[in-house]
Structures are given as C-alpha cells and as structure tokens.
Amino acid sequence: xxxNKTMRNRELMRxxxxxxREAFENSTYETREKLINGMLAKSRPRFDVSYExxxxxxxxxxxxxxxxxxxRPRKQAMWNEIREHVERIVNRRKCPIYKxxxxxxxxxxxxxxxxxxxxxxxILYHENRNRRSHSAN
Numbered sequence: 001x002x003x004n005k006t007m008r009n010r011e012l013m014r015x016x017x018x019x020x021r022e023a024f025e026n027s028t029y030e031t032r033e034k035l036i037n038g039m040l041a042k043s044r045p046r047f048d049v050s051y052e053x054x055x056x057x058x059x060x061x062x063x064x065x066x067x068x069x070x071x072r073p074r075k076q077a078m079w080n081e082i083r084e085h086v087e088r089i090v091n092r093r094k095c096p097i098y099k100x101x102x103x104x105x106x107x108x109x110x111x112x113x114x115x116x117x118x119x120x121x122x123i124l125y126h127e128n129r130n131r132r133s134h135s136a137n
Contacts, residue, residue, distance in 0.1 A: 003050075004048045004049060004050055005048060007046065007048060008045065008046075008048035008123075009123050009126075009127050010127075011043075011045045011046065012045070012113065012115075012120060012123055012124065012127070013123075013124060013127045013128075015039050015043040015045070016035075016036065016039055016124055019035055019038065019039040019043075020035060023035055032121075033117060033121075036117055036120050036121060036124070037117055039113075039120075040112060040113040040115060040117070040120055041112055041113075042112070043112065043113055044109040044110060044111065044112070045109060045110055045113055046105070046109055046110065047078070047082060047104070047105055047108070047109075047110050049078075049082070049105070051101065051102060051105055054082060054101045054104075054105060055097065055098050055101050057069075057079055057082070058082070058083060058086050058097050058100075058101050059097060061079065061083050062083060062086065062087060062090070062097055063097060068080060068083075074114040074115070074116065075114065077114060078110065078114040081110060081111060082101075082104060085100075085104040085108050086100045086101055086104050087100075089103050089104060
C-alpha cells in the first residue's frame with residue numbers, strides 16, 4: 001500500500017511541476033487552486049491501488065455482482081472505472097479476473113486523479129517539504 005501512495009505522490013508532484021511550468025511559459029497562471037484543480041482533472045495517472053486489493057474488489061464487484069462498497073464518491077468512481085477496464089479485458093481476452101486486473105494495473109491509466117483539491121494540496125505541500133529536507137542533508 002505504501003508503495004502505491006509513494007508512486008501516486010511522485011506522479012502528482014511531476015504533473016504539478018509540468019502544469020506550473022506550462023502555466024508560466026504560457027502566461028496563464030492565475031491561482032494555485034485553479035492550477036491544481038485543472039491538473040487533477042486532466043492528468044492521467046496510474047491507479048494507486050495494490051494488485052491484491054484490486055483483485056478482492058473486482059471479485060466482489062464483478063464475480064459477486066455487488067456494488068462498490070466504498071462510501072466516498074471519488075473512490076467509488078475510481079473503482080467503477082477499474083471495473084469497466086477489467087470487464088472489457090475479461091470479455092475481449094476471455095481471461096480470469098485476476099489476470100485482467102494485472103493487465104489493467106500495468107497498462108491502463110486513470111482518467112483523472114481521484115483526489116480532492118485539499119488532499120492534493122496537502123500531498124504537494126508534504127512532498128515539497130520532504131524534498132527540501134532531503135536535499136538539505
């Protein structure tokens with residue numbers, strides 16, 4: 001789980017820096033909030049879930065036919081997107097769910113970041129802070 005969050009945080013930081021650089025180059029920077037919200041909507045990160053957890057969720061949602069057990073709308077949307085990819089691969093390649101999950105996590109990207117502005121802002125703050133403290137040593 002920790003590896004997935006680290007990967008997500010690095011991707012988020014990379015995408016933020018790219019958006020910031022483009023905004024300054026094109027003279028379109030307005031506010032940090034607009035920049036982050038735009039980045040969250042248009043970036044295409046990897047899914048930040050573990051394979052084992054994704055297999056359990058897909059077995060619950062696809063094999064057992066139950067709705068997504070997550071309560072938060074962003075997490076529900078993320079799991080529903082993963083489910084759509086997995087179902088498509090299962091139908092196309094006639095493979096079991098666990099193989100389709102591996103393919104999705106390895107080859108597909110999410111349509112957006114499933115984070116709120118506040119979550120993303122906190123992650124970016126901590127990533128910048130951690131980076132500075134490591135470079136000072």
